[in-house]
Amino acid sequence: MTDHDDATALIAQMGEDARAAAIELAQASSEQKRLALNGAADAISRRRADILAANDKDMRFGRDKGLADSMLDRLRLDADRLRGIDEGLRAVAGQPDPVGEIVAEWDRPNGLHIQRVRTPIGVIGVIYESRPNVTADAGALALKSGNAVILRGGSESLHSSGAIHACMVDGLRQAGLPETAIQLVPTRDRAAVTAMLQAQGLIDVIVPRGGKGLVGLVRDQARVPVFAHLEGICHIYVDRDADPAKAPRVVLNAKTRRTGVCGAAECLLIDRSYPEAQRQALMQALIEAGVEVRADGDLARIPGTVMAEPDDFGREFLDMIIAARLVDGVDEAIAHIRRHGSQHTESILTENDATAQRFFSGLDSAILMRNASTQFADGGEFGMGAEIGIATGKLHARGPVGAEQLTSFKYLVTGDGTIRA
Amino acid sequence: MTDHDDATALIAQMGEDARAAAIELAQASSEQKRLALNGAADAISRRRADILAANDKDMRFGRDKGLADSMLDRLRLDADRLRGIDEGLRAVAGQPDPVGEIVAEWDRPNGLHIQRVRTPIGVIGVIYESRPNVTADAGALALKSGNAVILRGGSESLHSSGAIHACMVDGLRQAGLPETAIQLVPTRDRAAVTAMLQAQGLIDVIVPRGGKGLVGLVRDQARVPVFAHLEGICHIYVDRDADPAKAPRVVLNAKTRRTGVCGAAECLLIDRSYPEAQRQALMQALIEAGVEVRADGDLARIPGTVMAEPDDFGREFLDMIIAARLVDGVDEAIAHIRRHGSQHTESILTENDATAQRFFSGLDSAILMRNASTQFADGGEFGMGAEIGIATGKLHARGPVGAEQLTSFKYLVTGDGTIRA
Known part of the structure; x- marks a missing residue:
């Protein structure tokens, strides 16, 4: 097997697990999701020493690799930044749940009552670079909107993201939600990015967070729809x-x-x-x-x-x-x-x-x-609480993308034995 | 040049014209669009003899080709069906204009006022089969929502669709809107369908109207996003x-x-x-x-x-x-x-x-x-007045797709010399 086959098999398995989790998540109560997010925030405080030790490993790896100072700064975690992550999780926990919201409803002359109701999209893929806090931010927004998420962080931040991800899983477990609701790709292999971009039928939408290089790659290789901006001119x-x-x-x-x-x-x-x-x-x-x-x-x-x-x-x-x-x-x-x-x-x-x-x-x-x-x-x-990215496309999501724009909708139609003439 | 090159060049030119028209259309007034749609309806009545003569040609062609009776029935136009087209155009004309609608607005503590406002998507491509009335229906919905549209009807209905399209152009001309707002692909060449499906950057979304064969082709070849359902099981x-x-x-x-x-x-x-x-x-x-x-x-x-x-x-x-x-x-x-x-x-x-x-x-x-x-x-x-199709995807459009779902949005943010801390 080549690396490419390995990566494709890995993402296929993660995708199947995510799809199964998505079905449960779509029916999770607001309270369960709130519990999971607050639980994850608690875990961030509790596991602070582990996270900082993992970050130390990444920082050493980064320095050895000769990363630029600006990259190292993005990678670095400290007490302040961990507090930021904790607060971010609690802020998303406190937001209203978009899922189940009745966006519109109306009656028809034949007595049918029609509701348009928000639902999760399904499975979101997030591909990001060195900032390990995206693991928490993106994971939280996906969960809030009832979506399963597959996170692929930068290779430099593997240990830091892993430690933060463990906190998210703590929260999920505490709330009785499937642990595969928030998955982190456990490899530095770049082929996993390509595999995610082409995982049609498993991943519903990809959100890239990073520089022009990453977003350009996504634009060129993606078969899955993307919420992104290439440049901010x-x-x-x-x-x-x-x-x-x-x-x-x-x-x-x-x-x-x-x-x-x-x-x-x-x-x-x-x-x-x-x-x-x-x-x-x-x-x-x-x-x-x-x-x-x-x-x-x-x-x-x-x-x-x-x-x-x-x-x-x-x-x-x-x-x-x-x-x-x-x-x-x-x-x-x-x-x-x-x-x-x-x-x-x-x-x-x-x-x-x-x-x-x-x-x-x-x-x-x-x-x-x-x-x-x-x-x-x-x-x-904009008052959205948090964003998973900013999109410039014209379909579905545009501008800052928060939990609400990570939802789709369905129509619920109620009659009383109503038939069409 | 091969047929394929010809078709690509044709669609590229139509796409450029559509993009230019889309900029004008996005700023067209509700009154202008209403005028164009009612003008098109008037033209349907006025040009009735032309349309029926064109349809006769198509019916003869279809019979010679040995089309099934059900196909011939879909292709057939008569006084009743023309009246249906006329009424459909007037109904869409009478609907509220979705463009410019303020979907949400709110104030921020720093004094910024934010509005989320509906805008057209841009250029819609519609690929359909034998029913010539889709020329009017799809053209009308695209125009109502401020989008330029490229229509590719079934090869059997070329003359009928052409005659109906001429009525749409009459309406556009009367309202002072660009004639290229509604274009009909003037060839039976199948390569034009593939060219449309791959016209990234020119066509923003494709709506296929037809059987499983067409929709499957679209799903396999499309590089442009698609609003569709493959099957209704x-x-x-x-x-x-x-x-x-x-x-x-x-x-x-x-x-x-x-x-x-x-x-x-x-x-x-x-x-x-x-x-x-x-x-x-x-x-x-x-x-x-x-x-x-x-x-x-x-x-x-x-x-x-x-x-x-x-x-x-x-x-x-x-x-x-x-x-x-x-x-x-x-x-x-x-x-x-x-x-x-x-x-x-x-x-x-x-x-x-x-x-x-x-x-x-x-x-x-x-x-x-x-x-x-x-x-x-x-x-x-559903009370949407008309639909351009039914979508089962999870992004952007779902269920019956009317004028509203053919729109995107933008944010308008107003301050008073407001800067970010």
């Missing part, structure tokens, strides 16, 4: 009617609050009619904050800017760099974003309602904002 | 607490009202505790109505039944045939349906609320019914 447009007191603050936050997140602004568009003095002030604020402004055309004449290359537009820098360009009003901004954007998040700064309306209706990104920082593109900030 | 379960006054009526309707539709019952499950006399009466009613009852075990002892083969369970007869079996209560019924069903529609006959509840929660078919005929599995009967 977010735009912020400063309109002629922007409030100059708000603009620099919001633009700076959109770019610099955190540069490595998918909601960070990567391109600044400024209306040619935005007053020149304000335009200069805005650019100055960015430059003083340490942002490299790659400017195009007239804008490149402002001291401190760097001349943009054509491919700086439509590029995800994930760094203290922003592309900048002047446009002729909102319509040119829309056209630019349509051409260069990635349908993730765009923001307009304007006090003009009609212009904002045009921006909202002319674009079709998952998230459109007005007078707000693109960095709000996040399930927590 | 619908079950009807007569519980021990069924009302014997209702049971025969509902079972007969579920089987015999129309046998060729996907919502027709294909398997009858009877609780072993349902009184023997009633059981006999039920079987007798079916046999007298001309249904071939393929019975299993004890049930096969009832005179007039035929002995079932194992593969009669899980089979879509689409005929005056029903498989029948005794089960030990609702749990065995659920297990049987889970094993043999196709997640389309199942019905329980019972006066017992707890048993009905168990059936509803233990199964995950798109449609579950109580004391009602499975033949109600239909968008019109």
Whole structure:
């Protein structure tokens, strides 16, 4: 047997177990799921020493492998981060249960009563990189929404994820739910990722959490549907009617609050009619904050800017760099974003309602904002409690994906011996 | 160039045109779309002679080709059927516009106001067989939901579909909407179907309307997501607490009202505790109505039944045939349906609320019914006005797919210079 056959057989077995667990989970009570999540949180505290020891092993492995500091930082667990995981689990436990919610109901003239009711999707596959906390976050959201989940963490975080996964299983056991409701792929073998991506009939949807490399791989190899965004090429447009007191603050936050997140602004568009003095002030604020402004055309004449290359537009820098360009009003901004954007998040700064309306209706990104920082593109900030990822596709899930978007629905139709004419 | 290259190039061009039209359509007003649909209905009446002449051509072609009578019947248009098309278009015109509907809205503690708003999906591909009226139905639903559509009708109905399509274009023109909003693939070449199924990035979702052959082809070849059901293996379960006054009526309707539709019952499950006399009466009613009852075990002892083969369970007869079996209560019924069903529609006959509840929660078919005929599995009967098809997948669309389920959504977030801490 090759590695590939091994991996396929492993995922097939895990998939069968997950499907069986999914049937039980779909009928689990809200109370049982809450119990399991709070039980898992208790276990995180109780098993703290084990988790930190497992993390130590991973950190040593990572250092030996020569992982970059930023990767090691993502991998690291400490008391604070464990508290974060504990709180996250309890927060999801406290959320309302989406399963069984009656989304709509109506009566027909023939007496039929029709309800549309939320149900779990079935089996979710989550493929992630070095952050071990995703084991808890993704596991919790899948369980909350009544889905079985197969988790495949980064190879660097194998022991840490394993220790956290053991806590999730503790919780499941305590609540009398099948332990195979939350499974962790127990191998570093990369072939398991491919096997998951092609597990049609076993996994209903894949959620990749990671960089462009992972998401690109998923896009190319997946036969199973995917909830994902490939890139977050977010735009912020400063309109002629922007409030100059708000603009620099919001633009700076959109770019610099955190540069490595998918909601960070990567391109600044400024209306040619935005007053020149304000335009200069805005650019100055960015430059003083340490942002490299790659400017195009007239804008490149402002001291401190760097001349943009054509491919700086439509590029995800994930760094203290922003592309900048002047446009002729909102319509040119829309056209630019349509051409260069990635349908993730765009923001307009304007006090003009009609212009904002045009921006909202002319674009079709998952998230459109007005007078707000693109960095709000996040399930927590949307009030969803937690997110399993952000999606830019048009089918089923879009924007931050929380427990609710991990559900499907069915129709329940009640008659009284009703027949069709 | 091979046929395959030709077809790929044709679909690529139609796809580009559709994408461009979709941007305009997404911003079309409700009034414009209503105008286009009513205009198309007017054109159906005005061009009646043309349409019937085109249909004559198709009927001659079909007869020469030796098409079965049932196929010829589906292909045939007459004054009555044209009136049906006219009324269907006006009904969709009169429905509320789903696009722009605010599905949810809420405020965040930081002052952000978030709206979740319906948007079109983009470009829909519809692949159908001989019924030319699908040209109007599917075109109308796609337009109502702001989507561009590429229609590929059966090769037998090329002229009829072309004549109806011309009416749709009349309506679009009248309303000032792009004519490429509704396109009809102008060739009998089968390679066009494959090209549509693989037109990733051009077509967002495919809806196949037709028999198992077509849907199987779609399932095997599609790279684009699909809203479909492969089979309608619908079950009807007569519980021990069924009302014997209702049971025969509902079972007969579920089987015999129309046998060729996907919502027709294909398997009858009877609780072993349902009184023997009633059981006999039920079987007798079916046999007298001309249904071939393929019975299993004890049930096969009832005179007039035929002995079932194992593969009669899980089979879509689409005929005056029903498989029948005794089960030990609702749990065995659920297990049987889970094993043999196709997640389309199942019905329980019972006066017992707890048993009905168990059936509803233990199964995950798109449609579950109580004391009602499975033949109600239909968008019109659900009050959706019309349907583009019935889906049994778990992502995005399920059950009868009307205009609403042809939409996606986006988030509109409004702040006041709001930045993230």
